[in-house]
Amino acid sequence: MSMFTDPYEQFLLDYLVTKLENGSNTRRALILYSEQITKDTKFKRRLMAAIKDMEIGKHKLEAILHKHKFLNAFQYSLVVNSTNTVAGIKLVLTFNKANSNLIIKMINPIFIPLIIVIFSFYSLILYLGMLDKDLILLKKLNPDVVQFLGIPKYFNYDFAYAGLAVSIFITAFIFFGYLYTERYKPALLYKVFKTQAFSDGRFMFRILNGMLSAGISFHKCSLILSKDYFKEGLRPFFKELADIISKNRKLYTVFEKYNFPMIVTADIKLSELSKTSFSDVTKALYQTCDTLYEKNIDYIVLQWRFSFWLIAMLVTVIIGSDVINLVISTFTFKTLYQ
Structure with missing residues (x-):
């Protein structure tokens, strides 16, 4: 709500x-x-x-x-x-209460360091404007001083604007790309991000189990969810599932088509061979997804945090240290020649 x-x-x-x-x-x-x-x-x-x-x-x-x-x-x-x-x-x-979106998990390990990178390049652009004014003043005082300032080669507007544009693009691509694929193209996301499949599975199999326990047949469950499941991208999945059930074919083929993890498809295949009830299968699957999600999400977040914070630190330290050195140099020369 x-x-x-x-x-x-x-x-x-x-x-x-x-x-x-x-x-x-x-x-x-x-x-x-x-x-x-x-x-x-x-x-x-x-x-x-x-x-x-x-x-x-x-x-x-x-x-x-x-x-x-x-x-x-x-x-x-x-x-x-x-x-x-x-x-x-x-x-x-x-x-x-079902919500499998992981955007909250991404804020600290991904988006905060990327925002720091964006502000680093934006700060560089602001400083380049200040540096231009300082250079004009120093050239008036002593034109030969400029060569001793040690201005890095990348201290130019082309590099600064390119870095700002690329960092904004990457941030927007990850943010909006995740939101779009998570909601409308989950099969594509499952192919590269299995933890999302476990996150979705925690709720999907729990909902299916609840519907089955409430006396709704598996075929009818699939038909109902194909019309109004909260994640639009999985509605075609449920529609295909309903078709497969009505034709008495193997369910695991639909899960394989939508790139669900091997452990999920294998469990469904095994349950079909042993003729386990759908209610028991869905209960076992949401328990499996619960366990694997909890194990995977901490490891994934740790990887994100290490990678993106390392990038943010490198960009900030390199640009920041060069800016500080130039600020000290320009201040020193202005003090000497004024």
């Missing part, structure tokens, strides 16, 4: 699950919940309208929640196809 969503709305489904599991009257539970909201908000008005619909009694709880936009079409389909309303809402809550 968005960070700007009404907090009472964010907690509504959790509250409903708790009350329904305890055997509370649904309508009475919602009335008590509405009484906690002191302001006349848009959410409270929707909630009161839902309570009125419950009083009429023509529709089931899930239909009323969908009508008043507490459940979207995909979430509604999950609840309707579950064995009971509580199991369905629990599944929706699990789905809402």
Whole structure:
């Protein structure tokens, strides 16, 4: 959910699950919940309208929640196809908390050092402007002094702007390239970054297991997820999975096509040979993905941190030390000749 969503709305489904599991009257539970909201908000008005619909009694709880936009079409389909309303809402809550994006993990080891590199080149451009003014003054005082300043050959605008452009391009390429492939082209990302596949698998197999445990068939799970899975790039994957299931073919071929890690495809292949239930397979797979993600992510972050911080340190130290030397030299000569 968005960070700007009404907090009472964010907690509504959790509250409903708790009350329904305890055997509370649904309508009475919602009335008590509405009484906690002191302001006349848009959410409270929707909630009161839902309570009125419950009083009429023509529709089931899930239909009323969908009508008043507490459940979207995909979430509604999950609840309707579950064995009971509580199991369905629990599944929706699990789905809402799914997030396999690793951009937060990249901030410190990748983007902060790259930003430091960008500012290093930008600072060089600013200093070159100051250096030009100092050189004009020194040439007036003594034209021969300039050759003794020891100005590095790379201290020119062409190099500075090229370095700035390249560092900005690399930063933008990694940031936007990751966001795009992670959401729309996961198969391409899995080919070069297996940890992302484990990160996605933690949620994907957990969601599948939850749907199967809620009484939804594997084929129907795949059809539902092919329409509304939160990661658009995996919707075609679920569509192909549904086709394969309907044709009674091997599931592992679809996973291989989308570049899932060997350990995942091998586990699926083995389970198909031993005719293990889909529910047991998905449970074993999300446990495998949990374990391998935790093991891999720390190692990957360590590699990123070492590589990108090393680059940032080298660029900053080289440019910074040369700038400091020139500042001292120009100051010394200006002091001597003025």
